[in-house]
Amino acid sequence: MEVNESAPRVFCDAFIHESEVDAIIENHLPLSRPVLPPKNPCDEIIGKRFAELILDEASLQLGMETLPNAIAKYLEGYKDPCIHFSFEN
Secondary structure, eight states, X not given: OEEOTTSOOOOSSOOOOGGGOSOOEEOOOOOOOOOOOOOOHHHHHHHHHHHHHOOXXXXXXXXXXXXXXXXXXXXXXXXXXXXXXXXXO
């Protein structure tokens, strides 16, 4: 198991006790961040329009490019959105 003090704490029922692992490796390097391409003005226009079409309590799956980021930016104020993010390339 790798332990990194920079990793965010996730509150859930999926805890692993140290007695359940064979080895613990400490790594305290900063976590990597995705490198996004520059913002695209067209994505902002599409993102705003798309967000206007989303209903409260809707489920969305967004990726990590500029258009999903533009959509997410305009979701503030929605009631109970369920948003899933994909971190795959």
